[in-house]
Amino acid sequence: MPQTASLIDDTERPKPGYQVRPALHVAAQATIPGEPSVTESRPATVIRAPSFSPLTLARGVVLLVQYRDLLYTLSMHRLKVRYKQSVLGPSWAVLQPLSLMLIYTVVFSRIARVPSEGTPYALFAYCALLPWTYFSTALSTATHSLVSHFSLVTKVYFPREILPLTYVIASLVDFVVASTVLVGLLLYYDVSLTVRAFYAIPTIAVLTLFTVAVSLVLSAIQVRYRDIGVAMPLVLQLWMFATPVVYPLSVVPESWRTLYLLNPMVGIIESFRRVILQGEPPDFQALAMSAIVSMILLPLAYIYFKHMEATVADII
Amino acid sequence: MIDLSVDHVSKRYRVRQTADANRGRRTLRQKFEALRGRSDEFWALRDVSFDVARGETLGIIGHNGAGKSTILKVLSSVTAPTSGEITIRGRLSALIEVGSGFHPELTGRENIYLSGPILGMRRREIANKLERIIDFAGVRDFIDTPVKHYSSGMYVRLGFSIAAHLEPDILLLDEVLAVGDAAFQVKCLDRVNELHRQGRTIVFISHDLGAVERMCGRVLLMKRGQVVADGHPRDVIAKYQEVSSGYVPSEPHSLAQAILSHEVEITSVTCHDVDGREAAVFRTGAAARVRVSYVTHQPVPDAIIEVYVYSLLEKLYGAWCQLTTASRNGEGIDLKPGPGAVEFEVEELSFLPGMYYVSATIVHREQPLGTAIDWQSQCLTLRVDPGRFIRGTFYMPHHWQSLPVPPPEEARPPASESFTS
16 A cells, blocks of 8 residues: 555655655565665775875785685686687687797707707797796786776776786686696607606796786886887897797806896796706706795785775776 | 765876877977876865765765765775775675676676676675576576677666675665666666665765755765765755856757758747746746747748756656647647747646756647757756655646545445436
């Protein structure tokens, strides 16, 4: 009966007519059965102006953990859509380092005769191209992550670092897929792994830390200075030649070594190749250098990113 | 219990000067400085403070650029305040359309799973609500089709449905109800209603004064980034209208598409109150007159003069009504050369409080749609203030009477007899 409905409405509401249109649809019931009632104790969130503090870091990590579902979903999404409407699909993950390996093998092994420390050059090159492709793909995609999602970034809040992170995760999965080819090459060239191959895991961990740190910084800068994105392919090209990917570390002159080792990718790539192909322990000195650089860079990058995040929607 | 507390919040935007006359001649350093964006400052919010109690529905009104949307962005953490502090108790989310986050190659279902977590939903939560979201959006038949094949309406509805199934403690609404068709809007309003009945806190930002008046228990008026009034909806809305008196919503313009034959020209359209004074403000239930003056250049034997009244948010409710000189069987009137005028008398104005546009037209009887003799679109703005209190979407003028109490049952002759007699 409509009269009953209005009476109940009036007792509930502070003033007459306090209702959402269309009134015709307002039911008389006060609560919806089956819906959870509003709880009394709720966590309080405080929003303040952005400021540099170690707390930023802790709070950021806590929030990121709360949003782990989004991190997972978006990372899966990257993998799913990366090769949508392409004929070769996920095999591109393998084809990219593989084709680079073939090109470099022809150029540096057949034409230029670069030494490869006793292993077949194809294997030598692929073993370095694998982590390098992970790094360069992650970086070049993550750099654009904030800008390409501007319609979301200006509308909804979620921890923005999720965007670059998902590209890193997707590239890591590609890395794992492309590793199967490495296994094939090892079998083909009859190179057997030793127990030291397990050193590859901490090596890739350091690489991931470093990739995340650089991705955070570059994606945040890209929002304001689009030059970063334009320069990326060139920078990555130069960076690759400044890293022992197509040549061994041993050919770098001793006098250059100190400067050369400042590039964190040197320790990572060289160690990865060494533990897989030579069965030797990693170059601890170089790897430690990379690890230290990454560990210092990552929190700084994260704080910088979080600082930028506060106003990213205004600039983008 | 305070759910939302905004404490001395200010927000500064730095506006970059992109249109620079001697752009090409700038040094690299100047370009760099320009990108750093130090050139211009704009305070979108200045020292804004207010509290919202649990279960309260707060309306925020103000002109464009008053800072309403900035408030929403700051509340939803999309952008940080420049100074001040906001305390939010519980889960806050905005009722927004997230279709922009969709991936065109993914199906509707996949996009729900993609967009849900962006809004802060857990995957399990999405799985539980999936069926409801699909039904709400009305896209069940296409849920496994890539969204690139969706119509724009379906796209928007699906994007909106996901947000509509959040269960926030505090809900932010930003004119969002202007999404989709009328039927979908009704669903959305129902949903807002439901959340309100569950005692959730709602912050509603709108231009539609009528809707704010009906929905909100308290209203803030913003002007140039500041809160200039805070209180009972009726008082604050009155103040807003005071501030905006002389404000013309849009320039009068002729309907571009209409083909006009101009045998008669409308010279003026005015509204008058019961005493014949020209007026632009009426109260619900009050008497009103609408006068249309015209000049006839060539005689028209079958003219029909009509007045249309649209809600300011006409798109939202599709609400318009018509006053016409046409008789019950559609006969027109005979217009002789020279000036003339007609006056429509409305005994009781049936509109809810809000802003309305008036358009007037003169047509031939049975003239095809899109053609007219003359058409003045939105030539008058009407404001309807709360008057007679009514519920519903409009007021229906009516009479009533008490019926005589029927005599006791046994005193009446049997019913069958009265028919047979």
